Amino acid sequence: MRAETQNFVDEIRQGITLLRRHFDWDQAVKRLDYLNMRSEDPNLWNDPQEAQKLMRERQSLDDGINGIKGLSQALEDNIGLIEMGEEEGDADIISEAEAAIRAMAGEIRARQIESLLSGEADQNDTYLEVHAGAGGTESQDWANMLLRMYTRWAERRRFKVEILEIHDGEEAGIKSATLLIKGHNAYGWLKTESGVHRLVRISPYDSNARRHTSFSSIWVYPVVDDAIEIDVSESDVRIDTYRSSGSGGQHVNTTDSAVRITHLATGIAVACQAERSQHKNKAKAWEMLRSRLYEEELKKREAVANATESSKSDIGWGHQIRSYVLQPYQLVKDLRTGVESTSPSDVLDGDLDDFMEASLSQRIEGGAGQAVADID
Numbered sequence: 001m002r003a004e005t006q007n008f009v010d011e012i013r014q015g016i017t018l019l020r021r022h023f024d025w026d027q028a029v030k031r032l033d034y035l036n037m038r039s040e041d042p043n044l045w046n047d048p049q050e051a052q053k054l055m056r057e058r059q060s061l062d063d064g065i066n067g068i069k070g071l072s073q074a075l076e077d078n079i080g081l082i083e084m085g086e087e088e089g090d091a092d093i094i095s096e097a098e099a100a101i102r103a104m105a106g107e108i109r110a111r112q113i114e115s116l117l118s119g120e121a122d123q124n125d126t127y128l129e130v131h132a133g134a135g136g137t138e139s140q141d142w143a144n145m146l147l148r149m150y151t152r153w154a155e156r157r158r159f160k161v162e163i164l165e166i167h168d169g170e171e172a173g174i175k176s177a178t179l180l181i182k183g184h185n186a187y188g189w190l191k192t193e194s195g196v197h198r199l200v201r202i203s204p205y206d207s208n209a210r211r212h213t214s215f216s217s218i219w220v221y222p223v224v225d226d227a228i229e230i231d232v233s234e235s236d237v238r239i240d241t242y243r244s245s246g247s248g249g250q251h252v253n254t255t256d257s258a259v260r261i262t263h264l265a266t267g268i269a270v271a272c273q274a275e276r277s278q279h280k281n282k283a284k285a286w287e288m289l290r291s292r293l294y295e296e297e298l299k300k301r302e303a304v305a306n307a308t309e310s311s312k313s314d315i316g317w318g319h320q321i322r323s324y325v326l327q328p329y330q331l332v333k334d335l336r337t338g339v340e341s342t343s344p345s346d347v348l349d350g351d352l353d354d355f356m357e358a359s360l361s362q363r364i365e366g367g368a369g370q371a372v373a374d375i376d
Contacts, residue, residue: 001079001082001083001086002098005082005098005101008101008102008104008105009075009079009101011105011108012071012075012101012104012105012108013075015105015108015109015111015112016068016071016072016075016108018112019064019068019108019111019112019115020068022115022118023064023065023068023115028061028064028065029065031061032058032061032062032065035054035057035058035061036058038054039054039055039058064115067111068111071104071107071108071111074100074104075101075104078097078098078100078101078104079097079101081093081094081096081097082094082097082098085097112361113357113360113361114185116188116360117185117188117189117360119188119298120298121187121188121222121224121294121295121298122185122187122188122191122222123184123185123187123188124186124187124222124223124224125180125181125182125183125186125187125222125223126180126181126186126187126190126191126220126221126222126223127164127178127179127180127181127220127221127222127223127288127291127292128150128178128179128181128190128193128218128219128220129176129177129178129179129218129219129220130143130146130147130150130174130176130177130178130179130216130217130218131143131175131176131216131217131219132169132173132174132175132176132216133196133214133215133216133217134215135212135214135215136169136170136171137169137170137171137172137173137205138203138205138212138214139173139214139215139216140169140170140171140172140173140174140175141169141172141173141204141205141214142173142197142199142214142215142216143169143173143174143175143176143177143216144169144172144173144174145173145199145348146197146216146218147174147177147179148348149347149348149349149350149352150179150181150190150193150218150350150352151179151350152349152350153350153351153352154179154181154183154186154350155350156350157183157189158183159181159182159183159186160181160182160183161179161180161181161182162179162180162182162274163177163178163179163274164178164179164180164272164273164274164284164288165177165178165258165271165272165273165274166178166273171205172205178270178271178272178288180223187220187221187222187223189356190220190356191220191222192356192359192360193218193220193321193352193356194218194219194220194321195217195218195320195321195322196215196216196217196320196321197215197216197217197218197320197321197322197323197324198213198214198215198320198322198323198324199213199214199215199216199324199326200212200213200323200324200325200326200327201214201325201326201327202326202327211327211328215320221291221292221294221295222291222294222295222298223287223291224287224290224291224294230290230293230294232263232289232290232293236263236264236265237261237262237263237264237289238261238262238264239259239260239261239262239282240259240260240261240262241256241257241258241259241260241278242256242258242260243256243257243258244257244258244273256278257273257275257276257277257278257281258271258272258273258278258281259271259272259273259278259281259282259285260285261282261285261286261288261289263289263292263293266293266296268289268292268293268296270285270288270289270292271285272284272285272288320335321334321335321336322334322335322355323335324344324347324348325344326344330342330343330344331344332344332347332355334355334358334359336359336362337355337358337359337361337362338358339354339355339358341354341355
């Protein structure tokens, strides 16, 4: 076997070992057996909500376990084909098997990334907020560019995007906006995007064509379903109503239908103006507030479980996660992972997967290090 192919084989085997470790293989197999047995119980659907939860878990485990088994078998089959091709001097068989093994290496990497999207809320839909930093028109235009970037990313994945709230800038761009992004693992993919994003460019608003640096922040938090209880009452919040703002024309409300809810204890504020009805906007704002409070609880749990990792993912105006340079050179660089792109136009058009995968992969590398330590 060629050295290059052997490297792919070693990579795939290591990946399979890590995936099995992530699954806690023996316990996962036992759990799947139990869920298969429960799924045949005729009384299961007496509680539809519990039944749906069980079936989702069963399907997820079944996909994961059988996927890993399939990869293991396919690897051994292709190794066998290469050995047979070498014995018979059949270069075509060797070439096809080597191509299959290379493809499997890519699939292993994708499964490793997906395996990280198994957090408590990773599969949920998500809210994404954009806020312009200080700097007036420059930052507000940058915030609008980020809003478009994440919208395009979501559309590439065929996720559904709804604008729940938007405040236009005085001259251009936006002061803030809130998106609801619906799709499988939407929160899991986007959760590492929270933080400050920095833009460097020649300003189109500067008559002297000087270079400007602008900042805007992204905040991502999961949509919570009815199964997650977040106890908050009207006495815990302040509710304000105001007139919706937007691009103008017939779609802008002329009544105070927009709603902002502020949680007094934490200062967390959410707003919605997507609906014409104040009642509907208020209901949506309550959902958003529950989600924000839930996200705060997730962060507290993470801090307790792993203080070091929590500090790495701290969100604040002083924490820049990515830099986008349009002039004097072309470069987008993630300051956490070192991943770069020399095509900012593609990134700003939604080509973000490499950056997201790298952020998630940092956790895989941590898992790999732990796996080695456990083996030693």
